[in-house]
Amino acid sequence: MSAGLEVVLRAERLSKSFGGLKAVQNVSFTHYAGEILAVIGPNGAGKTTLLNLLSGVYRPSSGRLELLGQDITHAPMERRCHAGLGRAFQVVRPFPEMTVLENVTVGALFGMPGTRLPEARERAYDLLERTGLADQADRAAHELTLLQDKRMEVARALATHPRVLLLDEVMAGLRPGEAAEAVELVRSVRDGGISVLFIEHIMPVVRDLADRVVVMDGGEVIATGSYREVTAHPQVVTAYLGTEEGLGA
Ligand SMILES: Nc1ncnc2c1ncn2[C@@H]1O[C@H](COP(=O)(O)OP(=O)(O)O)[C@@H](O)[C@H]1O
Ligand SMILES: [Mg+2]
Structure with missing residues (x-):
């Protein structure tokens, strides 16, 4: 087929x-x-x-x-x-005290070795916009609702390209x-x-x-x-x- x-x-x-x-x-x-x-x-x-x-x-x-x-x-x-290969976990939230933007930035840094921090932050912010989380960028990750949390997981996985x-x-x-x-x-x-x-x-x-x-x-x-x-x-x-x-x- x-x-x-x-x-x-x-x-x-x-x-x-x-x-x-x-x-x-x-x-x-x-x-x-x-x-x-x-x-x-x-x-x-x-x-x-x-x-x-x-x-x-x-x-x-x-x-x-x-x-x-x-x-x-x-x-x-x-x-x-x-x-x-990118993976969003069901329950894992490794950096609860970090902001949403920082969590996704970590994904961008990890997925693309050699990525510079400003570039990674920019990519992370773009992904927060795409996943509907831009207005939560500066919240601590542990403050998110369940739906927002899942969106962040997807954004983190996408950040690794x-x-x-x-x-x-x-x-x-x-x-x-x-x-x-x-x-x-x-x-x-x-x-x-x-x-x-x-x-x-x-x-x-x-x-x-x-x-x-x-x-x-x-x-x-x-x-x-x-x-x-x-x-x-x-x-x-x-x-x-x-x-x-x-x-x-
Ligand atoms: N780390 C593990 N050690 C021992 N048994 C496991 C482990 N992970 C899963 N299993 C067993 O393997 C089988 C399949 O589990 P799992 O893959 O979690 O199924 P599903 O996700 O479809 O519910 C189950 O019998 C489960 O108890
Ligand atoms: Mg299962």
């Missing part, structure tokens, strides 16, 4: 075990340039572990990972970041109106030329946002396709039966 498109991320039979537990098992997928790719699955399916393998928090027990044609299977986080942005449940805890704003933000990121891979359990968000969906259960990929295709897949329906999140509409 996507022949000829540039591949940004390619996972080949990635596995990760914790002791005897196979958290991620033989996971393969291809993420094409410009695509918004969702990873879904019931609690404990292995989604966060997969994201940690992609961003370099963990090394895989086996398998291979490519970013823009480079083998990054064993690359440290910093090299992945410099090679174009990613080609691919990884998002782990950035909509969690948002009210419906706020989630709609966050959906718009993710779309604008993609429209700016950045491919997005996101983990999400809110099904309407997945339906509205994802070009393609990878469904995991028990560490394995059980279906890949459009939202309509995967939600009609018998194995996916079974995986979600009786779970709290359900498959929704």
Whole structure:
């Protein structure tokens, strides 16, 4: 279906075990340039572990990972970041006492070695405007609301100049109106030329946002396709039966 498109991320039979537990098992997928790719699955399916393998928090027990044609299977986080991989964390807020602008400036300095401080601050300020946070620039990061906090996380990740942005449940805890704003933000990121891979359990968000969906259960990929295709897949329906999140509409 996507022949000829540039591949940004390619996972080949990635596995990760914790002791005897196979958290991620033989996971393969291809993420094409410009695509918004969702990873879904019931609690404990292995989604966060997969994201940690992609961003370099963990090394895989086996398998291979490519970013823009480079083998990054064993690359440290910093090299992945410099090679174009950005990640927004769900809860991490490393510099709560620093201002919002300073937090994003750190991202700009980290992502582009050799960037000078004034340049990094300017880029950070531009990103605060893009993410709707310009009026919060001088607040301490810990004073932000949850939605503002997620916007800051996205701004920090964007500050590192990613080609691919990884998002782990950035909509969690948002009210419906706020989630709609966050959906718009993710779309604008993609429209700016950045491919997005996101983990999400809110099904309407997945339906509205994802070009393609990878469904995991028990560490394995059980279906890949459009939202309509995967939600009609018998194995996916079974995986979600009786779970709290359900498959929704
Ligand atoms: N650091 C870890 N040590 C041991 N087990 C883990 C660790 N991280 C995750 N797991 C286990 O791996 C499985 C997948 O977890 P996770 O990737 O967090 O799933 P999801 O994000 O889909 O809810 C779960 O059984 C979880 O308990
Ligand atoms: Mg998780």
